[in-house]
Every structure is written in C-alpha cells, then in structure tokens.
C-alpha cells in the first residue's frame with residue numbers, strides 16, 4: 001500500500017461528536033450526501049448495531065441522499081436489499097454500490113474485453129458472480145462445486161498441460177472467499193502466469209463480524225499474490241476508480257458529501273483522497289481512535305462517534 005503522509009480531513013483534528021447534539025446537527029447540516037460503509041458501521045455480520053433504522057430514517061427525513069458503499073463482495077446489490085429489509089433498514093437496491101459491482105463495471109465498461117477471450121476466473125462468492133452476470137460478463141470458478149474438493153495427483157498434470165484450463169479466461173478476479181481450495185489457487189495461478197489480468201474486488205486484510213475480526217478479502221487473495229509475485233488492481237475502497245464511478249452514477253457535489261466508515265485505510269482514505277467535504281469514523285468496527293488520535297497519524301477523519309446511532313443525539 002502506498003504510504004501517504006498525514007491525510008487529514010480537518011486542520012483542527014477530528015471532532016468527537018458523541019453526546020454533542022449541537023455539534024452533531026451542525027455536522028449533518030454541512031452535507032447533502034452520505035456515503036455509508038456497511039460492515040462495522042451498520043452491522044457486524046448478522047448483528048445489527050443499535051438505532052440504525054432510526055438513524056437512516058432521520059437522514060431521509062432531512063432529505064439527505066444516501067449511498068451504501070461496501071467492500072464486501074460476497075453479496076450483490078439485490079442480496080443487500082434483502083439484508084436491509086430483514087433488518088428493518090429503509091434502503092434501496094439502487095443505492096448500493098459494492099466492490100463486486102465496481103469490479104464488474106470496470107471489466108465490462110473499461111476493459112471492454114472482446115469475445116471469446118473475455119471470461120473471468122473468480123476466486124470469491126456469489127455476489128461477484130451475480131454482478132458479473134448483471135454486466136453480461138462470462139465467468140467460471142467461484143462457487144462451482146466441482147472446485148470445492150481435494151487436489152488430486154492428476155490435477156497437477158492437467159493444470160500444467162492446460163487441459164483443466166479454459167482458454168477464454170482473460171481475467172482473474174479475487175474477492176472475499178469463504179471456500180478457498182488449493183485447486184482454485186492452482187488454476188488462478190496458471191491463468192495469471194498465462195497473462196490473465198489480476199484484479200481484486202478489495203484487499204481488506206480483515207472482516208469485522210460477530211463483534212470480532214476474521215480473515216478478509218486481502219487474506220484470501222494473499223496466497224495468489226505470493227504465488228504469482230503480482231499485486232492485483234483493487235477496485236474497492238480506497239480506489240478512486242470506484243469514487244469516480246459512484247460520482248458518475250449518483251451525480252453529487254463532492255464538497256457536500258461525507259464518507260462514513262469504520263476503517264481508516266479503506267473508508268476514511270477513500271473519502272479524503274476523493275476530496276469529499278468530510279469523513280466520519282465510527283468506532284464499532286476495525287479502526288480504533290488511538291490510531292488517528294496519535295501524533296503524526298497518517299489518516300485522520302473530520303469527526304468520529306462511538307457508534308452510528310449517536311448521530312441521533
């Protein structure tokens with residue numbers, strides 16, 4: 001990761017807003033648009049944090065534009081709509097912009113691969129496959145049950161002689177994968193060595209869930225990075241390709257927009273690099289306040305709260 005010195009949102013240091021109603025109202029009133037991270041902000045896995053539906057409703061009543069910007073590629077936009085509904089959060093499929101969608105539109109609208117050499121080998125879950133389908137990008141690997149098995153002696157031969165490989169594969173795309181296997185890594189490595197473009201939905205090292213931390217997308221793609229000696233092009237936060245795509249889709253003034261997140265090196269860096277008017281760090285996920293309150297901290301948000309529900313005052 002490129003080290004950038006002192007990416008600070010505000011000269012006077014981050015404002016602590018929990019319990020400060022006038023400060024909260026003044027902060028919220030500065031912005032017309034809120035970009036919301038999901039894991040570690042709205043929920044931790046299936047655990048919904050306190051007063052989230054009420055907070056979202058409050059912002060909607062203030063006529064704020066809301067966009068849900070998650071790096072979690074295991075779910076598609078329609079999967080997220082179902083999760084929002086199951087948690088009583090008023091949110092719409094069209095407001096979701098995930099890293100799997102970001103990757104799918106990068107491949108279909110930027111790379112513009114020509115058939116037949118336009119297939120993607122996926123190391124990830126169905127969210128990636130669904131978003132590739134939404135952009136009519138052919139794919140293989142991913143949730144294919146045939147790849148969730150032991151590596152057999154003949155597999156080494158068949159990967160090496162190419163009989164197990166698909167000649168139409170032009171891209172290898174990694175995301176958070178709950179079903180990694182040696183066979184999948186072997187196939188992905190063979191494709192990258194044949195010249196396939198190595199992309200990642202995101203490279204977050206950890207996943208906040210059930211109030212704890214688990215291996216993230218970066219951890220499940222790490223074996224391929226080590227094996228190939230290549231770093232993937234990551235299309236999730238803090239990638240500015242994703243910010244440009246979001247601005248293009250939702251049409252907003254960046255100076256009137258605020259990024260809310262729990263992770264400094266994805267969410268807050270994304271907002272600051274994107275030139276947004278503000279960033280808010282929520283302390284219910286990955287990053288701890290000591291990280292950005294420390295002298296010389298690299299990434300510092302404009303403000304922070306203990307939990308998102310504190311925006312209600």
Ligand SMILES: O=C(O)[C@H](O)[C@H](O)COP(=O)(O)O
Nearest residue numbers: 038039070071072207216217
């Ligand atoms: O490993 C991952 O993919 C990330 O931890 C997870 O996706 C984070 O999701 P977000 O906080 O961006 O919603």
Ligand SMILES: [Mg+2]
Nearest residue numbers: 037039040262
């Ligand atoms: Mg998060």
